[in-house]
Amino acid sequence: MAEPPAFLSAQDVGSFAYLTMKDRAPQILTKAIDTLHRHKNEFFEKHGEKGMEAEKKAISLLSKLRNELQTDKPINPLVDKCIDTDIWNQYLEYQQSLLSESDGKPSWFHSPWLFVECYMYRRIHEAIIQCPPIDDFDVFRECKDKNFFESQESISILCTHLQQLTRSIEDLDENQLKSEFFKLLQISLWGNKCDLSLSGGKSSSQKTDVVSSLEDLKPFIVVNELEHLWTLLSRYRKTRAKASAVRMDIVLDNSGFELVTDLVLADFLLSSKLAAEIHFHGKTIPWFVSDTTLHDFSWVIEQVKHCGDKLMFQCGVGWENHVKMGRWAYHDHVFWTLPHAYCSMPQVAPDLYAELQKSCLILFKGDLNYRKLTGDRKWEFTTPFHQALEGFHPAPLCSIRTLKAEVQVGLQPGQAEQLTASEPNWLTTGKYGIFQFDSPL
Ligand SMILES: O=P(O)(O)OC[C@@]1(O)O[C@H](CO)[C@@H](O)[C@@H]1O
Numbered sequence: 327m328a329e330p331p332a333f334l335s336a337q338d339v340g341s342f343a344y345l346t347m348k349d350r351a352p353q354i355l356t357k358a359i360d361t362l363h364r365h366k367n368e369f370f371e372k373h374g375e376k377g378m379e380a381e382k383k384a385i386s387l388l389s390k391l392r393n394e395l396q397t398d399k400p401i402n403p404l405v406d407k408c409i410d411t412d413i414w415n416q417y418l419e420y421q422q423s424l425l426s427e428s429d430g431k432p433s434w435f436h437s438p439w440l441f442v443e444c445y446m447y448r449r450i451h452e453a454i455i456q457c458p459p460i461d462d463f464d465v466f467r468e469c470k471d472k473n474f475f476e477s478q479e480s481i482s483i484l485c486t487h488l489q490q491l492t493r494s495i496e497d498l499d500e501n502q503l504k505s506e507f508f509k510l511l512q513i514s515l516w517g518n519k520c521d522l523s524l525s526g527g528k529s530s531s532q533k534t535d536v537v538s539s540l541e542d543l544k545p546f547i548v549v550n551e552l553e554h555l556w557t558l559l560s561r562y563r564k565t566r567a568k569a570s571a572v573r574m575d576i577v578l579d580n581s582g583f584e585l586v587t588d589l590v591l592a593d594f595l596l597s598s599k600l601a602a603e604i605h606f607h608g609k610t611i612p613w614f615v616s617d618t619t620l621h622d623f624s625w626v627i628e629q630v631k632h633c634g635d636k637l638m639f640q641c642g643v644g645w646e647n648h649v650k651m652g653r654w655a656y657h658d659h660v661f662w663t664l665p666h667a668y669c670s671m672p673q674v675a676p677d678l679y680a681e682l683q684k685s686c687l688i689l690f691k692g693d694l695n696y697r698k699l700t701g702d703r704k705w706e707f708t709t710p711f712h713q714a715l716e717g718f719h720p721a722p723l724c725s726i727r728t729l730k731a732e733v734q735v736g737l738q739p740g741q742a743e744q745l746t747a748s749e750p751n752w753l754t755t756g757k758y759g760i761f762q763f764d765s766p767l
């Protein structure tokens with residue numbers, strides 16, 4: 327087998343990886359510092375002088391981190407004592423082992439982009455947890471919450487759509503059911519436009535009615551393998567005995583509007599009996615600005631319930647019940663916030679891999695998941711998805727992602743060239759999307 331291609335890296339001046347590390351990453355750190363600063367009074371009211379000292383310390387650690395990044399310093403081992411600290415430091419040693427002696431140490435602009443970007447978020451976490459009593463402060467919570475409130479109108483439209491659909495679900499024939507399923511999947515796809523790390527934490531909420539925009543957005547789906555999902559699920563549905571055992575997994579991405587689109591889809595999967603249980607996978611620590619943690623997951627459900635809108639209230643109550651009854655299960659695992667590509671999961675997190683093997687279908691939401699599925703490498707655009715997964719085949723899976731990084735596989739010959747000709751930045755603006763399916767052979 328030929329060696330897989332090189333990793334994307336900020337070493338490539340002018341690339342999206344380079345611009346991210348040069349411009350966006352320092353901006354995100356500055357914003358985190360500013361957030362801490364603005365909460366100074368709150369820390370004082372809650373914890374007195376100790377809160378103020380902790381805020382100062384956290385700010386100085388984050389400023390130091392920003393300086394290391396901007397001056398391309400070597401990547402330092404983590405100094406905290408969390409369950410993943412050793413794994414991180416071993417990974418750093420592994421990166422070091424890939425370099426020859428003359429290369430020196432792995433540094434911010436001379437290492438794989440996926441590694442250094444993940445490392446930045448892990449270092450933000452390290453900075454905060456070193457600063458009790460504010461060690462549980464999520465520097466990104468404010469932006470995540472803001473995204474939810476600014477998208478409230480779209481969320482209300484979505485909840486209304488879901489409630490109407492649920493009421494008529496028993497009357498839908500096979501084709502109608504399929505069409506509704508595809509609609510909700512597309513809503514969940516376009517929900518992925520709203521991540522906050524791409525906008526450097528600036529507002530990126532959903533303000534239009536995505537339900538009625540779906541037809542107009544269809545031409546922007548560059549890989550559409552939804553038919554495979556339907557074939558798989560309708561097959562399970564027909565073999566009745568199996569239907570009650572259909573488990574689906576959603577590896578979540580962003581909180582706020584995107585999370586609501588995922589919950590709406592998950593609710594439909596149950597009411598249509600396409601699945602009997604949904605397992606969600608979120609992050610254990612604040613991640614890539616907008617990613618969903620357990621707190622965000624519960625918070626969003628609670629907010630939907632208390633928005634003052636009757637149909638949203640019904641959705642919120644229904645979702646709370648799914649959780650209570652175990653039809654929805656939220657899991658988090660430290661692996662999702664490590665820098666490893668998913669092909670390493672069987673070795674690094676065999677328990678998680680075994681868990682995913684129980685699934686009938688795994689949906690991977692978002693761009694970062696795609697980067698980890700494909701190892702964030704410079705694959706040819708026509709490389710088969712199955713090959714780019716490099717042996718990661720726990721169960722049938724589908725990536726649902728808007729394109730926000732320079733990695734894409736499984737395109738038709740000539741397709742990438744055509745896209746480049748019509749829109750040079752097609753890989754990174756989030757305007758295009760994919761549904762890319764793979765099944766173990
Ligand atoms: O996974 P998500 O939320 O869809 O996107 C995360 C993201 O914004 O972060 C990286 C840049 O910082 C990009 O790869 C990607 O666009």
Ligand SMILES: [Mn+2]
Nearest residue numbers: 521579580614
């Ligand atoms: Mn994200």
